[in-house]
Amino acid sequence: MELPAAGRVSSEGAPTATVAEVRCPGPAPLRLLEWRVAAGAAVRIGSVLAVFEAAASAQPAGAPQSRAASGGCVRPARPERRLRSERAGVVRELCAQPGQVVAPGAVLVKLEGCSHPVVMKGLCAECGQDLTQLQSKNGRQQVPLSTATVSMVHSVPELMVSSEQAEQLGREDQQRLHRNRKLVLMVDLDQTLIHTTEQHCQQMSNKGIIHFQLGRG
Template identity: 80%
Template structure:
């Protein structure tokens, strides 16, 4: 059982950040909290176990006869509380407040825990990497809404454009990159790919030696491309890689960039660390 409360300034949208869900004790009997399975700040998914509880028996009716003297202590304890019960989350979110202490009895409808809606800081192909929620289904359910479902707007991995992170995550990763460069005592060197490290053409010369030339197509029906490393490219990269972290970029398409990176990786000895393109 849960009650929604919007702590933002805009309209409430399922799955949006700032939405607070109050998870309440289900009825009809009081519950004794035995153990929390989550802590403040923990991210939970649908079906995650929040706590272990034990339902208490209903209030005893006025006694009409003395209880049988043969009642044992074990059976009396069994009457005091029912079997353990797992309370599970019905929505994803982040635990913001645990409202009950272990051992405390809570009445039906009492607030157990408050969850804040996940901000979905890391999204891969429409799925939140934090809570596992399918954002495409939420968009389809809610229709056109001005409230953003996710804070993930920055594409971090060139070869995986579907992976996006929030600006906060991107800044943190940037700081980690900077710290790594400081530890390695290196700067970043941007190296152009075309007409600098390699030459690519659609024209094939029959008199041209095939040594060091890579032949490939970007797709069925596409023209055959011929790429050759410039002289002394390997020796240059071997020396410069000791001083810099190499970032190779091109104004070609994404597919072209990664085809070149994969095709020429052996000759470049894996020194193409990051390939950027205009698409």
């Protein structure tokens, strides 16, 4: 069970990350057996967050419970329950320890919603969420679904990244070029940096202007 988190929009119009509190489902207390995720891990919708079992009512809260009964007889194992995520995002905090008895409604995980910083043809590359389905469900919603607004590859316009990702990729590319001592010369050929003519051009003595002739023409 999750506490709904409303979406927010920054001053630039980009969605900001929201934090949802995943709570222990009811109606009875549950004992946390193990976490299936760690802080900082990315999860998808349906990912298993933790494994629980029903807690004995006589067992003190927080005390570890033995699986063996007196007399050497093994107590029948209680059925395990798996807590699955109802949203995609990143785990920010685990609020319970393995072996702990958790009351219904207690906060288990704080999950930061995915901002979908890399999108390819409507699919988030981080969490796998189909943003086209969300858009169809929330057609009237004014909050942007993704921070990916920058097209990185001209030949693949469906690939979009966030401005933060674009700036990071640009810095890494610049550092790589300087480290390898290889710079890129970008030449604009549409009469902006280079002007061409088929007629004779009188040499001008303007500083910074270089004249050259291609082929025999």
